[in-house]
Amino acid sequence: xxxxxxxxxxxxxxxxxxxxxxxxxxxxxxxxxxxxxxxxxxxxxxxxxxxxxxxxxxxxxxxxxxxxxxxxxxxxxxxxxxxxxxxxxxxxxxxxxxxxxxxxxxxxxxxxxxxxxxxxxxxxxxxxxxxxxxxxxxxxxxxxxxxxxxxxxxxxxxxxxxxxxxxxxxxxxxxxxxxxxxxxxxxxxxxxxxxxxxxxxxxxxxxxxxxxxxxxxxxxxxxxxxxxxxxxxxxxxxxxxxxxxxxxxxxxxxxxxxxxxxxxxxxxxxxxxxxxxxxxxxxxxxxxxxx
Amino acid sequence: xxxxxxxxxxxxxxxxxxxxxxxxxxxxxxxxxxxxxxxxxxxxxxxxxxxxxxxxxxxxxxxxxxxxxxxxxxxxxxxxxxxxxxxxxxxxxxxxxxxxxxxxxxxxxxxxxxxxxxxxxxxxxxxxxxxxxxxxxxxxxxxxxxxxxxxxxxxxxxxxxxxxxxxxxxxxxxxxxxxxxxxxxxxxxxxxxxxxxxxxxxxxxxxxxxxxxxxxxxxxxxxxxxxxxxxxxxxxxxxxxxxxxxxxxxxxxxxxxxxxxxxxxxxxxxxxxxxxxxxxxxxxxxxxxxxxxxxxxxxxxxxx
Numbered sequence: 381x382x383x384x385x386x387x388x389x390x391x392x393x394x395x396x397x398x399x400x401x402x403x404x405x406x407x408x409x410x411x412x413x414x415x416x417x418x419x420x421x422x423x424x425x426x427x428x429x430x431x432x433x434x435x436x437x438x439x440x441x442x443x444x445x446x447x448x449x450x451x452x453x454x455x456x457x458x459x460x461x462x463x464x465x466x467x468x469x470x471x472x473x474x475x476x477x478x479x480x481x482x483x484x485x486x487x488x489x490x491x492x493x494x495x496x497x498x499x500x501x502x503x504x505x506x507x508x509x510x511x512x513x514x515x516x517x518x519x520x521x522x523x524x525x526x527x528x529x530x531x532x533x534x535x536x537x538x539x540x541x542x543x544x545x546x547x548x549x550x551x552x553x554x555x556x557x558x559x560x561x562x563x564x565x566x567x568x569x570x571x572x573x574x575x576x577x578x579x580x581x582x583x584x585x586x587x588x589x590x591x592x593x594x595x596x597x598x599x600x601x602x603x604x605x606x607x608x609x610x611x612x613x614x615x616x617x618x619x620x621x622x623x624x625x626x627x628x629x630x631x632x633x634x635x636x637x638x639x640x641x642x643x644x645x646x647x648x649x650x651x652x653x654x655x656x657x658x659x660x661x662x663x664x665x666x667x668x669x670x671x
Numbered sequence: 672x673x674x675x676x677x678x679x680x681x682x683x684x685x686x687x688x689x690x691x692x693x694x695x696x697x698x699x700x701x702x703x704x705x706x707x708x709x710x711x712x713x714x715x716x717x718x719x720x721x722x723x724x725x726x727x728x729x730x731x732x733x734x735x736x737x738x739x740x741x742x743x744x745x746x747x748x749x750x751x752x753x754x755x756x757x758x759x760x761x762x763x764x765x766x767x768x769x770x771x772x773x774x775x776x777x778x779x780x781x782x783x784x785x786x787x788x789x790x791x792x793x794x795x796x797x798x799x800x801x802x803x804x805x806x807x808x809x810x811x812x813x814x815x816x817x818x819x820x821x822x823x824x825x826x827x828x829x830x831x832x833x834x835x836x837x838x839x840x841x842x843x844x845x846x847x848x849x850x851x852x853x854x855x856x857x858x859x860x861x862x863x864x865x866x867x868x869x870x871x872x873x874x875x876x877x878x879x880x881x882x883x884x885x886x887x888x889x890x891x892x893x894x895x896x897x898x899x900x901x902x903x904x905x906x907x908x909x910x911x912x913x914x915x916x917x918x919x920x921x922x923x924x925x926x927x928x929x930x931x932x933x934x935x936x937x938x939x940x941x942x943x944x945x946x947x948x949x950x951x952x953x954x955x956x957x958x959x960x961x962x963x964x965x966x967x968x969x970x971x972x973x974x975x
Contacts, residue, residue, distance in 0.1 A: 425811045441811030467854040468781045518810040
């Protein structure tokens, strides 16, 4: 992640503040920064979303294309993730610099979505063993301001909610060859059910306490973080510890409890925003990815 | 002078120096250190008297490409659909511009402050700054999803063109032994990628406070059925006719980059260049208006 240099005095300041449940910007340990979520920002895609969490800026585009189902799961479609850390975010990402981080994030996304039931993959199947929808989820990191994983997972969920996959019909010839016909109505499409899509909550351990949604400065003070993927019902689908420090098993359990609590409320707020946007429909004022 | 130990972002309400283009006197201000220069690290390798880290505000303007409107007849100078400029985001980095409309073409440019040359590339030049560009396209920017590895042929070519264009415009003699980076990202492609990049990067360089000879405005132009067209959309480019890209320094009328594909009779060349120049001047008017509004706004905020 982008490195920020802090003096010892600043680190102490942050650590002591966190012990008192008071962070540098006035938040409590379990508060998220003000987040802006907007969907349908890129017109070339089947679904897109942009999330701004403090200084972190993520743009996700989902494109639905037809492909062949995987051999071991012939009656399901699948998701492919690709994370692009653009040089716009930090000059360290110039050229191939951002590839390592991008691969790490993409692998985490694959693991989270590999759990059964996060997305209904059977609805993406057109013809078992022959045709299915492949959803290419492309994440673009526009700005790095701490807490990338959370912002990315929120953006992915919003983009999947916004995805509209055209309805297709399979016509069978006398010879048995199948033809796929796209429906004429451009608004005739299937939507994905994202109720069970998990969101990542990153808990960073600072001193004796842990904080949710760390900024770059707070990440520099924390030695270890726990990433957990929580669904809206509070179920944990994935857990990962990152960072070079070590965590006590008790802290891990505490962090898990906090994560579940925070994750549930995150899902509620996110779903509210998405439903609100949806209900506004075309009358919505679009800020777009340039805002 | 910059507070050496402070690295915290100051949050809202700290508009800092604003920059006009070229060599307007710049009020200095304190600001949170943007990335690239680190916290409290004093400005190395920048010539005395002219260092500034770029304004704290970023701004962009939105215009539409011609693709929304049917061509009709005539030159087809792009109707500029809507001009919106927005102020204050506080990017951790200065010089961040976004250019493009909501729908057809969208491009984003970022210019960090001039700094010590990083490892790759030629290394420091003793008498001027090195201009380092990077062009990248998002995978979902085109109609067809295409994963573009960094350093592929098209990006390298675009990067080279951008570098050439901006070396002609930026006063690199003022920053010896430094490097100026220009990072451009295409978020949505609908024709005229190079031109959108140049326009966005111009605003970004202005916002970063790096002096330039003039605005650099670019536009593409083509020739279809005996008519010169300006600002081609993707559909028009893909139709296979001759197309030219022109980057112009509008006030002096100097051409920074001229590139043409396909075959065109030389009798028509003038018409095509005229169409492109006309479009560039229109773009210049838009950019100028946006920059002046921004400067006005920032000066008002500073309370002078």
